[in-house]
Amino acid sequence: MAIILYDLCARDERIRFSPHCWKIKMALAHKGLPFETRPTPFTKIPEIGGGFSKTVPVIDDGGKLIRESFDIALYLEDAYPDRPSLFKGEGGRAEAKFVESWAITDLHPPLLPLIIRDIHGGLDEENQAYFRESREKRFGKTLEDMQAGRDGLVGAFRDKALAPLRLTFKRQPFLGGDTPTFADYIVFGAFQWARVVSPFPVLEAGDGVSDWFERCLDLHGGIGREMRAAA
Amino acid sequence: MAIILYDLCARDERIRFSPHCWKIKMALAHKGLPFETRPTPFTKIPEIGGGFSKTVPVIDDGGKLIRESFDIALYLEDAYPDRPSLFKGEGGRAEAKFVESWAITDLHPPLLPLIIRDIHGGLDEENQAYFRESREKRFGKTLEDMQAGRDGLVGAFRDKALAPLRLTFKRQPFLGGDTPTFADYIVFGAFQWARVVSPFPVLEAGDGVSDWFERCLDLHGGIGREMRAAA
Numbered sequence: 001m002a003i004i005l006y007d008l009c010a011r012d013e014r015i016r017f018s019p020h021c022w023k024i025k026m027a028l029a030h031k032g033l034p035f036e037t038r039p040t041p042f043t044k045i046p047e048i049g050g051g052f053s054k055t056v057p058v059i060d061d062g063g064k065l066i067r068e069s070f071d072i073a074l075y076l077e078d079a080y081p082d083r084p085s086l087f088k089g090e091g092g093r094a095e096a097k098f099v100e101s102w103a104i105t106d107l108h109p110p111l112l113p114l115i116i117r118d119i120h121g122g123l124d125e126e127n128q129a130y131f132r133e134s135r136e137k138r139f140g141k142t143l144e145d146m147q148a149g150r151d152g153l154v155g156a157f158r159d160k161a162l163a164p165l166r167l168t169f170k171r172q173p174f175l176g177g178d179t180p181t182f183a184d185y186i187v188f189g190a191f192q193w194a195r196v197v198s199p200f201p202v203l204e205a206g207d208g209v210s211d212w213f214e215r216c217l218d219l220h221g222g223i224g225r226e227m228r229a230a231a
Numbered sequence: 232m233a234i235i236l237y238d239l240c241a242r243d244e245r246i247r248f249s250p251h252c253w254k255i256k257m258a259l260a261h262k263g264l265p266f267e268t269r270p271t272p273f274t275k276i277p278e279i280g281g282g283f284s285k286t287v288p289v290i291d292d293g294g295k296l297i298r299e300s301f302d303i304a305l306y307l308e309d310a311y312p313d314r315p316s317l318f319k320g321e322g323g324r325a326e327a328k329f330v331e332s333w334a335i336t337d338l339h340p341p342l343l344p345l346i347i348r349d350i351h352g353g354l355d356e357e358n359q360a361y362f363r364e365s366r367e368k369r370f371g372k373t374l375e376d377m378q379a380g381r382d383g384l385v386g387a388f389r390d391k392a393l394a395p396l397r398l399t400f401k402r403q404p405f406l407g408g409d410t411p412t413f414a415d416y417i418v419f420g421a422f423q424w425a426r427v428v429s430p431f432p433v434l435e436a437g438d439g440v441s442d443w444f445e446r447c448l449d450l451h452g453g454i455g456r457e458m459r460a461a462a
Binding site: 183 | 316318319320321322323324325326327328329330332333335336337394395396398399402403405406407408412414
């Protein structure tokens with residue numbers, strides 16, 4: 001039985017943009033596990049499993065529900081040990097937590113203002129209202145004000161925020177080495193989010209980070225690239 | 232035969248402050264390998280092995296010379312596979328490169344101005360001249376100017392630069408998980424550098440990063456803590 005993934009969707013249900021859901025789609029594909037997605041707008045998340053989680057991704061593996069992307073990856077690794085490893089050992093599992101922590105503290109915060117109004121633009125009316133209210137309360141300014149400065153912010157984002165990634169990809173093709181680990185999917189999710197919701201070029205063509213992202217889009221039969229980029 | 236480590240030293244040869252040499256002392260202790268250090272001031276590095284390396288650490292393992300801290304760690308892991316692992320598998324080996332890249336791009340640059348004049352203060356006259364000239368040329372200002380603003384810089388250093396470490400240590404005791412990997416020693420080296428050369432408190436007591444650093448100082452019989460802190 002295929003694993004079910006509750007996957008955040010836009011007004012157009014084919015548009016799947018959640019960075020955290022993308023981590024899990026890549027992880028499922030990496031493991032070669034059949035899965036089906038259930039398009040889920042923000043406002044329908046509370047209905048999953050009768051209030052099982054405040055966030056997606058959530059997976060349902062034969063009736064067993066699991067939430068939180070890192071926990072889902074750990075579950076998949078342990079439940080399907082004979083499939084290709086997401087972590088390549090205990091060290092990779094532990095150090096991926098640092099990659100995820102870095103993505104939370106140093107990657108998502110400067111990336112979000114580059115695309116936040118565009119995320120809103122893709123939602124239906126009910127979800128736009130939810131998204132605007134929750135995000136404007138959290139950040140203390142309007143979505144429009146946040147995104148307005150992006151032409152001036154993107155240079156520092158590329159040069160400074162992406163510096164540790166750029167240096168890593170000078171030394172090896174993936175965070176996981178010659179082939180990706182879940183650490184790659186953690187970071188991939190962020191750039192795929194941007195690619196799917198916004199035409200704004202957060203990455204510069206020819207940069208090492210952009211080259212790595214293109215490699216990720218080609219992985220696992222190109223499931224990342226199949227999702228159309230925002231135009 | 233004990234491995235020989237060429238280890239950067241101050242005017243007082245007992246003071247060993249190089250962050251990169253500390254990575255290797257911790258790695259050698261982690262592996263339980265006997266080693267002896269050779270105190271080496273900056274200006275004597277070119278004499279090691281007749282010009283073998285521009286930097287330390289360099290190790291001599293039974294006549295085989297190896298340079299560059301990450302390469303030394305890889306050598307030790309592969310040459311002594313039956314000893315405790317420095318990486319805990321292929322994933323840990325690869326992802327430690329991201330930790331090292333992050334340390335190079337996001338940790339050392341904001342840490343250095345907090346301690347750079349104090350590094351100089353511990354050197355002998357010849358090495359002071361070398362250090363001042365090379366660093367002032369590289370950074371385009373005097374050591375004194377660089378360090379002068381540290382009271383105003385340390386808050387952002389703690390809050391911003393250390394954020395991904397802090398979040399990681401909310402979730403696990405070491406970057407390597409329940410026990411350290413070389414990734415921990417990469418980061419440990421930076422804070423040990425600061426501890427040994429400067430009385431300036433780069434870490435705040437009670438912070439999660441400080442707690443982790445204290446745990447590291449206790450590792451392997453306390454070889455980190457045996458080196459006295461600057462007063």
